[in-house]
Amino acid sequence: MRHRAEIVVTLKSGVLDIQGKAVFQSLQQLGYGELEDVRVGKVIHLLLDAPTPEKARELARGMCEDLLVNGLIEEYRISLEAAER
Amino acid sequence: MNVSVVVFPGSNCDQDAVRALASFSGRPVAQVWHGDPALPAATDLVILPGGFSYGDYLRTGAMAARSPIMEAVRRHAYEGGLVLGICNGFQILTEARLLPGALLPNKTLTFVCKPCTLRVERTDTPFTGAFRSNQVVQFPIAHHEGLFYLPEEELDELERRGQVVFRYASPEGSIAPEVSPNGSLRNIAGIVNERGNVLGLMPHPERASDPVLGGRDGLLVWQSVAGWIEGGH
Numbered sequence: 155m156r157h158r159a160e161i162v163v164t165l166k167s168g169v170l171d172i173q174g175k176a177v178f179q180s181l182q183q184l185g186y187g188e189l190e191d192v193r194v195g196k197v198i199h200l201l202l203d204a205p206t207p208e209k210a211r212e213l214a215r216g217m218c219e220d221l222l223v224n225g226l227i228e229e230y231r232i233s234l235e236a237a238e239r
Numbered sequence: 240m241n242v243s244v245v246v247f248p249g250s251n252c253d254q255d256a257v258r259a260l261a262s263f264s265g266r267p268v269a270q271v272w273h274g275d276p277a278l279p280a281a282t283d284l285v286i287l288p289g290g291f292s293y294g295d296y297l298r299t300g301a302m303a304a305r306s307p308i309m310e311a312v313r314r315h316a317y318e319g320g321l322v323l324g325i326c327n328g329f330q331i332l333t334e335a336r337l338l339p340g341a342l343l344p345n346k347t348l349t350f351v352c353k354p355c356t357l358r359v360e361r362t363d364t365p366f367t368g369a370f371r372s373n374q375v376v377q378f379p380i381a382h383h384e385g386l387f388y389l390p391e392e393e394l395d396e397l398e399r400r401g402q403v404v405f406r407y408a409s410p411e412g413s414i415a416p417e418v419s420p421n422g423s424l425r426n427i428a429g430i431v432n433e434r435g436n437v438l439g440l441m442p443h444p445e446r447a448s449d450p451v452l453g454g455r456d457g458l459l460v461w462q463s464v465a466g467w468i469e470g471g472h
Contacts, residue, residue: 169388170422172344221305224298224334227341227388 156237157202157210163223163230164195198222207234240468243269243282245312247303252289252325252445259448260286263461273306283468284321285312287328289381289443299342299384300330309335319472321365321464322437326382329429329439338432338439339397343386346422352381354453355420357428357442358408361401364431365467366438369459375412376456378442385421385441387430394424405429405440 165171171193178192200217204210214232223230242260246253257268269279273292278285292303303309309331316322316337324332332338345351356377359370370376389397397403405428407419419426421441429440444457 168390170343170346170386172346172348172386176348221301222297224301224341227343 155203155205155210157204157207158235158237159200159202159210159214160233161198161200161214161218161222161230162195162233163198163218163228164193165227166229169227201237207236210234240264240283240465241266241269241279241281242284242286243271243278244286244288245271245273245308246288247273247290247292247306247331249292249294250288250290250327252327252443255443256286256288256325256445259445259457260461263448263458264465271308273303273308275308276311278308278311278315282315282320284323284464285315287312287322287324287331288445289326289328292327292331295384298334300327300332300334303327303331304334313337316432316437319434319436321467323366323460323464324437324439325443325445326380326385326441329441330384332437332439337437338430339393339402340387340389340430342384342441343388344384345382345386345420347420350381350383351385351420352379353420354379355428355442356408356410356418357405358412358414359404360406361404361431364404364435364438364463365472366431366460366463367404368466369462373412375408375410376447376459377454378444378447378457379453380420380442382421382441385423387423387427387441389424397430398425400433402430402433403427404431404438405442 173194174192202210261268359374406426409418444460447454447457
């Protein structure tokens with residue numbers, strides 16, 4: 155069974171997000187005075203072959219821990235959906 | 240002394256390191272491909288050079304830290320061998336968890352490439368025995384991700400264990416946030432592991448090993464390592 159996993163990786167709240175800060179300033183200059191904060195992260199899409207959604211999630215989590223995410227500075231969330239064969 | 244320089248796809252300071260060390264030691268320097276499973280026998284010092292390994296994709300140093308040679312580097316460090324990570328090499332060592340912390344993008348939002356002055360905080364490591372206590376030296380820096388980060392409490396622990404070896408300083412040796420070129424916490428430019436045999440630093444001693452290239456202060460690192468090895472360690 156094929157699954158599509160979307161992993162959103164963001165910097166932990168205490169970690170200075172220099173990219174987010176730059177985008178924040180730029181949006182303020184464009185006149186968006188309502189803006190209070192910007193955090194920039196990244197999205198990683200995985201296409202997985204696994205017998206169950208639980209197994210697919212477990213695999214994706216393992217990949218996050220092994221390489222995709224640096225737990226010291228980043229956090230992540232996984233969303234999963236069935237993919238067409 | 241026997242030196243091995245690891246070459247990752249995207250390394251670009253490997254030849255600088257090879258040249259500096261070969262010229263200093265008068266011996267050939269081994270170059271080891273990242274996909275190799277082992278280091279040359281009798282390696283005393285492994286250097287992870289600067290550059291943009293794996294294009295800096297995902298996070299700087301992340302994929303290089305998981306390449307096959309790193310298991311051998313880990314074993315070398317475990318057995319007490321010396322490991323030196325310069326710039327991207329430092330980033331790789333933190334990603335490999337051989338050193339604590341992470342290197343975040345510079346606070347200035349820019350790539351910073353210039354000479355900078357550093358204060359030596361410890362002279363009892365294998366890499367700094369030839370320095371005078373609190374000596375100020377000049378090495379160049381060239382990086383975009385050099386802001387050393389650890390959560391506050393862990394930073395205190397790092398300081399308490401004396402793991403900070405180099406700090407960005409004024410030419411007179413004073414430490415203030417303004418003299419940090421990248422916003423690094425507590426002006427940290429280089430740290431060692433608890434055992435002291437693994438050093439990572441953002442500045443480039445190999446680019447300060449020839450007067451033609453703007454200085455000789457980097458030679459002190461090689462002299463320190465040579466002295467350490469000759470001392471029978």
